Amino acid sequence: MSEEFLKVARAAREAAAELAPLPRAPKDRALRAVADALVAHAAGIVTANAEDVERARAQGTSEAMIDRLRLDEDRIGKIADAVREVADLPDPVGEVVRGGTLPNGLELRQLRVPLGVIGIIYEGRPNVTVDAAALCLKSGNAVLLRGSSSAYSSNTALVRVMQEALAGTEVPAGAVQLVPGQTRDSVKELMRARGLVDVLIPRGGASLINSVVEESTVPVIETGVGNCHVYVDAEADLDLAVRILVNAKAQRPSVCNAAETFLVHRDVADAFVPKALRALAEAGVTVHGDAAIAAYDAAVVPATEDDFAAEYLSLDIAAAVVGSLEEAVAHIRRYGSAHTDAIVTRSQRAARRFVALVDSAAVAVNASTRFTDGGEFGFGAEIGISTQKLHARGPMGLPELTSTKWVYTGEGHLRTSEGTVVAG
Ligand SMILES: NC(=O)C1=CN([C@@H]2O[C@H](COP(=O)(O)OP(=O)(O)OC[C@H]3O[C@@H](n4cnc5c(N)ncnc54)[C@H](OP(=O)(O)O)[C@@H]3O)[C@@H](O)[C@H]2O)C=CC1
Ligand SMILES: N[C@@H](CCC(=O)OP(=O)(O)O)C(=O)O
Structure with a gap:
């Protein structure tokens, strides 16, 4: 694994540990700071995006694909609105999924917890860079972003703006990382980063999905093509x-x-x-x-x-x-x-x-x-649309970016061959 990749992956891992226990308010403040910064720096982001669009045109990319890539101040405004919408949503972390008192008196709760570090490999739509980061931050996760090489300049500018905005908040700026490099080697590094990355989400065409599903040693949540x-x-x-x-x-x-x-x-x-x-x-x-x-x-x-x-x-x-x-x-x-x-x-x-x-x-x-869209479903945005059944299906919003943890509280409960004994 390259030193550059290890550097960002380790930074994300450290940031994830700091971010996971944060309550809702600082995360929402950080998301609003990100939204404001995107609007304030819209002109610079559009300039960076113009480089990507120009390169795509020179390569003969179709107008439909250029439409996916292109940003203007209006689109950046809408991206910022989506971030604010995510801030307005309830925090999934800490939500009690199931729970109650067992017959032996133990209090049992299943709580939502962040997944940790989420890697996402995605298409040439720069809005996904911000949507994914916002959803990950709100759900207490750090994110490693590997967008299409066709959007590298746009994504570099967007991640810089987001990190600078986070630097003034309680959310660690390291929680949002752009995977360095524009070749497919960086996709391979993400796929092999078991232990550094908790979940990998490939969002794109069949070739991407197949290669990630076949080669990744990191657990994968698949998205899929739309016929x-x-x-x-x-x-x-x-x-x-x-x-x-x-x-x-x-x-x-x-x-x-x-x-x-x-x-x-x-x-x-x-x-x-x-x-x-x-x-x-x-x-x-x-x-x-x-x-x-x-x-x-x-x-x-x-x-x-x-x-x-x-x-x-x-x-x-x-x-x-x-x-x-x-x-x-x-x-x-x-x-x-x-x-x-x-x-x-x-x-x-x-x-x-x-x-x-x-x-x-x-x-x-x-x-x-x-x-079929996270924004339309009221999720603020989506990190992808899962077309498989585990661990999520359809547009993936905040709850889909969490796992759960069982917590049980007793008063000195002991499990013995005669059954429960309460020692306290
Ligand atoms: N269900 C869902 O949530 C979504 C589905 N899609 C589907 O994605 C497709 C459109 O995406 P498109 O723009 O073609 O994006 P691609 O699938 O071509 O690319 C997406 C990303 O994957 C990388 N990539 C592509 N193929 C491989 C491979 N074989 N090995 C490693 N990395 C790879 C690309 O890198 P690089 O650009 O550097 O080559 C890019 O970062 C459509 O089929 C659409 O329906 C898109 C978004 C959401
Ligand atoms: N979020 C989308 C739908 C899903 C999606 O991301 O599609 P794609 O352009 O293939 O990345 C929308 O309707 O705007």
Whole structure:
């Protein structure tokens, strides 16, 4: 392991021990200081970000990906607002999860405690640098941030501003660390830092997730790609379905909760598909449809298996006609990524069945898939969206960044072969 990596990892470990026992008030004061500093230094952060954007443009990066990378003063204001929202949330640390008095008189409590040092490897969205740091600090954890090399200048500036702001507070500035280096070696170092890092969260595409899951000796909480579906049921309000579909696809196509496929019940296909194709075309979306969808419009590109498996992250969507709700569910199980899938229906029975059958982190009923987001769920932000089942599922906010500890209090309780003896 490089000296540079060991230096920041050890500093984070020391800071984590100092941060863990802090009560809520100093953590909230520190988060508000971070939010103020981000706004005060917005111009400098935008200048650093412009270097990343310029480099990305020179490398031919798509506009959708540049949109993820780009910061302006307005976006920095929103990032600061998210930090303030996290400060306003209750502190998860110390919360009693379960507890009571056992028949032998022992008082037993399960308390939330910080995880310790959290490592996060993430995509080229600099807002994640601040979201992750804010959530980690509030939940009493130190964080090692390994953002995309494409956002290195932005992340360096953001971490500097956060550390300088923390230096004037009771929260140790060392609790927020940027992992040094822009090569994949730094990802490997995080994966091998068992004992220094308590949990590693890979947030990005399949290649990242697979390599971390296979190679990490540090425990991992996986996030995952978003191949999200909108299913338009036989009993859907079709105007509503068009609006939900267009929002799910086009409101921000580059994010993981954007829809990538729509499925429509054949009983309403004639009424729905032409309207949907018109609305999607107006929003600039290219539809890759099966033969039944393609029959409605020459502009539809014939879909292949790859289209149904694709996470486009662009203004493209796959589409198919299905014979039943069960067929829609079978399609989602085959091609989906267990992130977010939606049904549009007026039937409560159909909604209940879809919710029961679709095994995804989030299921939306008569709502856009775009709501699977920590901010929208009221978590202030999210450190990632887990598409696996342990130890967290869906947008991960403050409680997901904690573990628990059992505390039991007696009066000299002893466990003997005859049962409990109270010696006190
Ligand atoms: N479920 C969720 O919470 C989220 C899911 N996503 C998904 O992430 C994808 C988009 O992310 P994208 O911008 O492509 O980010 P990438 O997956 O390409 O990169 C994310 C980070 O992982 C690193 N990385 C990528 N591949 C590897 C690898 N094989 N080994 C080691 N490190 C690696 C990158 O480093 P470097 O940049 O230096 O190459 C970067 O820091 C989409 O699929 C999206 O759905 C995104 C965010 C949230
Ligand atoms: N937080 C996001 C959704 C999840 C996410 O982070 O997506 P991504 O852009 O793929 O990193 C949003 O809707 O704004």
